[in-house]
Amino acid sequence: xxxxxxxxxxxxxxxxxxxxxxxxxxxxxxxxxxxxxxxxxxxxxxxxxxxxxxxxxxxxxxxxxxxxxxxxxxxxxxxxxxxxxxxxxxxxxxxxxxxxxxxxxxxxxxxxxxxxxxxxxxxxxxxxxxxxxxxxxxxxxxxxxxxxxxxxxxxxxxxxxxxxxxxxxxxxxxxxxxxxxxxxxxxxxxxxxxxxxxxxxxxxxxxxxxxxxxxxxxxxxxxxxxxxxxxxxxxxxxxxxxxxxxxxxxxxxxxxxxxxxxxxxxxxxxxxxxxxxxxxxxxxxxxxxxxxxxxxxxxxxxxxxxxxxxxxxxxx
Amino acid sequence: xxxxxxxxxxxxxxxxxxxxxxxxxxxxxxxxxxxxxxxxxxxxxxxxxxxxxxxxxxxxxxxxxxxxxxxxxxxxxxxxxxxxxxxxxxxxxxxxxxxxxxxxxxxxxxxxxxxxxxxxxxxxxxxxxxxxxxxxxxxxxxxxxxxxxxxxxxxxxxxxxxxxxxxxxxxxxxxxxxxxxxxxxxxxxxxxxxxxxxxxxxxxxxxxxxxxxxxxxxxxxxxxxxxxxxxxxxxxxxxxxxxxxxxxxxxxxxxxxxxxxxxxxxxxxxxxxxxxxxxxxxxxxxxxxxxxxxxxxxxxxxxxxxxxxxxxxxxxxxxxxxxxxxxxxxxxxxxxxxxxxxxxxxxxxxxxxxxxxxxx
Numbered sequence: 156x157x158x159x160x161x162x163x164x165x166x167x168x169x170x171x172x173x174x175x176x177x178x179x180x181x182x183x184x185x186x187x188x189x190x191x192x193x194x195x196x197x198x199x200x201x202x203x204x205x206x207x208x209x210x211x212x213x214x215x216x217x218x219x220x221x222x223x224x225x226x227x228x229x230x231x232x233x234x235x236x237x238x239x240x241x242x243x244x245x246x247x248x249x250x251x252x253x254x255x256x257x258x259x260x261x262x263x264x265x266x267x268x269x270x271x272x273x274x275x276x277x278x279x280x281x282x283x284x285x286x287x288x289x290x291x292x293x294x295x296x297x298x299x300x301x302x303x304x305x306x307x308x309x310x311x312x313x314x315x316x317x318x319x320x321x322x323x324x325x326x327x328x329x330x331x332x333x334x335x336x337x338x339x340x341x342x343x344x345x346x347x348x349x350x351x352x353x354x355x356x357x358x359x360x361x362x363x364x365x366x367x368x369x370x371x372x373x374x375x376x377x378x379x380x381x382x383x384x385x386x387x388x389x390x391x392x393x394x395x396x397x398x399x400x401x402x403x404x405x406x407x408x409x410x411x412x413x414x415x416x417x418x419x420x421x422x423x424x425x426x427x428x429x430x431x432x433x434x435x436x437x438x439x440x441x442x443x444x445x446x447x448x449x450x451x452x453x454x455x456x457x458x459x460x461x462x463x464x465x466x467x468x469x470x471x
Numbered sequence: 472x473x474x475x476x477x478x479x480x481x482x483x484x485x486x487x488x489x490x491x492x493x494x495x496x497x498x499x500x501x502x503x504x505x506x507x508x509x510x511x512x513x514x515x516x517x518x519x520x521x522x523x524x525x526x527x528x529x530x531x532x533x534x535x536x537x538x539x540x541x542x543x544x545x546x547x548x549x550x551x552x553x554x555x556x557x558x559x560x561x562x563x564x565x566x567x568x569x570x571x572x573x574x575x576x577x578x579x580x581x582x583x584x585x586x587x588x589x590x591x592x593x594x595x596x597x598x599x600x601x602x603x604x605x606x607x608x609x610x611x612x613x614x615x616x617x618x619x620x621x622x623x624x625x626x627x628x629x630x631x632x633x634x635x636x637x638x639x640x641x642x643x644x645x646x647x648x649x650x651x652x653x654x655x656x657x658x659x660x661x662x663x664x665x666x667x668x669x670x671x672x673x674x675x676x677x678x679x680x681x682x683x684x685x686x687x688x689x690x691x692x693x694x695x696x697x698x699x700x701x702x703x704x705x706x707x708x709x710x711x712x713x714x715x716x717x718x719x720x721x722x723x724x725x726x727x728x729x730x731x732x733x734x735x736x737x738x739x740x741x742x743x744x745x746x747x748x749x750x751x752x753x754x755x756x757x758x759x760x761x762x763x764x765x766x767x768x769x770x771x772x773x774x775x776x777x778x779x780x781x782x783x784x785x786x787x788x789x790x791x792x793x794x795x796x797x798x799x800x801x802x803x804x805x806x807x808x809x810x811x812x813x814x815x816x817x818x819x820x821x822x823x824x825x826x827x828x829x830x831x
Contacts (some may be wrong), residue, residue: 174678175651248704303562358604362667366618369590376617380608 179302186463189271193459199452203445207264218258225262226413229253241437250419251426258462260441263415267398267449269333274397277335278343279390285340287378290355295437302345307341315399324411325404334397343389347382347447375430385462390456395450402446416442491565492529492578494592496707497675499528499552502562504548509779521779522548524731525562528709529673532567535708537722537739539754543776545731547712550677553709554594555579555587569674585660590607596666599680601660605652611638611663612648618670637666640703652700658689659724662696669700672781677709680718694721708716715758719743727751729777730787733806737813744827747815749792760828768826786818792824 171252187193214220222230230253233239236255289297316333319325325333354360355378363373404410405417408425412418423429423438491498501593503526507520523545538686545679551557553564564579566585570589582590598604599725605614615637616630625633641662645732652660661681661784668676683732684692700720714720719739726736727750735748746752758771772791777783783790789799809821817823 290681358600358607359606362596362598362604363606363617364556365554365594365596366592366667366671367588367621368617369621372621376609382605439528450515456774 166268166326183463187459190459192455193462196452196455196457196459200456203264203268203449203452205455206261207268208256210261210265213261214258217253223255223258225254225259226291227257228258229342238438244360245446247441248437250422251428252422255420256437256441259414259419260416260445263419263442264445266327266412266415268399270327270401271394271398271449271453273328273331274334274338275390275393277332278337278339278393279386281336282343282347282389282459283379283382283386285344287351287374287382289344289348290351291374291378297348300340301348304344305343307337313403314338316400316404317407320404320409320411325409326411329405330401330410330412331397334400338396343393346389347386350382351378352377352386353454382386385448388457388460388464391453391460394453395457398446398450398453473658477819478646491567492531493533496532497528497530497709498552498563498565499526499549500563500565501747502526502528502549502552503560504545504557505560518780521782522830523552523559523733526728526731526733528726528733529709530709530761532674532707533701533705534723535710535721536726537718538709538711538728539713539718539725540728541713541754541776542726543779545779546713546728547679549728550596550679550709551709554596554677555582560612563739566590566675588622591618592671593674594677595671595673595675596677596679597661597668597681598662600663600684601657602652602684604664605660607652608647609651611655614652614663615648615666615670618667618824624671629796632671633670634666637670640669640700653665654690655794657685658693661685661689661693661812663695663820665693669704672704673706673707675707677711679708679711680713683712683714690717697721715754727754730782732787732816733815734788734817735815736806737815738811741813742827744829745813746825746827747809747813747820747823748788748817749794749823750788751815752827755828756826756827772827784831787824794819 183294214223220228222228227275230237230245230249231248232233232244233253236398239245239249245255245257247260250256250259253406285300289300315337316325316330319333360373360377363377368376385387401415402417402420405412405415406421406424408418408421410417419442420429420439423435428435428438490633502523503521504523505521507516508518508520509515510517516636526545526549528536528538528549538546538549548557552559559580562580566577566579567575568577570593573586573589576591577586579587581596590786605611609617612631612634615634616625617760618635619625620632631648634648638645638647643659643662643666647655652663655663661684665681681697682693685693694717697708701708708721710718710721722739724737726733727738727741727742727748728734729750735742735746735751737747742751743755746755753770753772770793775790777787779789783800785798785800786792786795786804789795793800794816802818804816804818804820806816807820809815
């Protein structure tokens, strides 16, 4: 078998890849679109993204920065009447220190997305790699990470973060890293490991061994690509978890963040307006609703993706 | 020294096994694989599954050895152990590599990682299931090219040229390399698996039931392809199968396994026409004969295959053997040469008159 020059000249590989990627994307979109809940989720997420994008535009056009700044704004026309109920000038009213609630809501969307996505990406990258490694090597490595995951899951997550914030100020980036790392070594590792175990016993893994591939090559080229769809799915669920955690911590005022949905509710609570529940509804309902809705949306997208990843859930 | 398989175990020490005839490519000597049976909280080992128990085999260069036996007799374990996909419990596997950077004869079971990687170029495997043996997320080109990239024997355009050649050699088109495995039929997928096995130009190819998962018309095509490739590239095959007619078609010699042991080993025609072991006779009687007037006299074996955790004493076949006598439950027969390189592990190998089948 001497390699001779073959006249065969294939199309450049990147072209093939792009073509195949588009094909796969179209098929997967069709499957995703079949489940209406996924579309609803995606719709809500797009709505929040639009809201996020609209804020800087509004600030530079119709909204006077001194009045509408989400952190330092104050409406002098309404002195003594804050928190003011919704009006034309303030569609969602103002908070107890005279800031525009709608502006706060829109501005915070950006940090919620940043936090949710960063934390989810970190946790899924960790979970995928650790899960694949545990499944492939087994033994002591597997034992160590699985027990770590058990510990992680049993440990009260929010309590741990509360303790940590007393040691160092929890900024948005730090919080995203912490949530990402902590949940990355937690339950997601177990789920992805079990998926990797089903991949590990496939004959193509043996074929790769016989081909002479090293353990890392096999993990990287064969195991990880085959558990990626599930990783992606859990990424969606993890965004929900991260946003939720942030809201809880901000509400209790444990975070070093200037503004977020959790902090909006916290402000209402601090100034004693949360007691009169229905009377000052614009102080808590928009933020609470936004948290619920965005978490819900990511969860729905996750469910929609589930149908793509998991053939058993498909209709037909 | 070639008929090592004939050494009746006792007396022939480890040094005897280390010799390997010039023409022999692979020799398996007293190969054992016991899997632990674990129980309880502390995963205590309470017994051993004797999947492969002292198997002796050898394959001359360029030949095909058929390895047959019923499900669970250890055929697949033998093939995996030779490739070190499963680590053997004990025994030796001697291989004569072509590579100049290796000694003339390598003890595979003791090979280091580096040696093993070099050996991978010369020993390859074709899998039974053409569906799960190809990574669904890789293109055919990437699958076949993987061994070339891993061993750094080719890169870039060279890999694609080589893959194109291999695809043509197995009867597929070069532009199939851009497709994914799910776009192919079972037979085509098996051809892809064969191309992958041939990528590094191996000497020995272990065919682990390569046609069992295919339908009959495709089986013949793939078998013919394997024969053509053997002629073209001078391959040596260890052909594991449970279908006796397939094995008859492709093998030069056949080894019959029962419950982790080789019970008979002979040239194909010799084995089919004049079996020397009662188990072989029973197996052969189950082969369908394409003749409507033929009166089949099936030998129906009594009982089930005993558990390999606790195999019967003496000859492992004795509880189901119609010729069994007192000695069979007491002494384990070794493989004996019955003349003409026909080996059988039966106390009465030379005295029984057993019925074979006509070889077409």
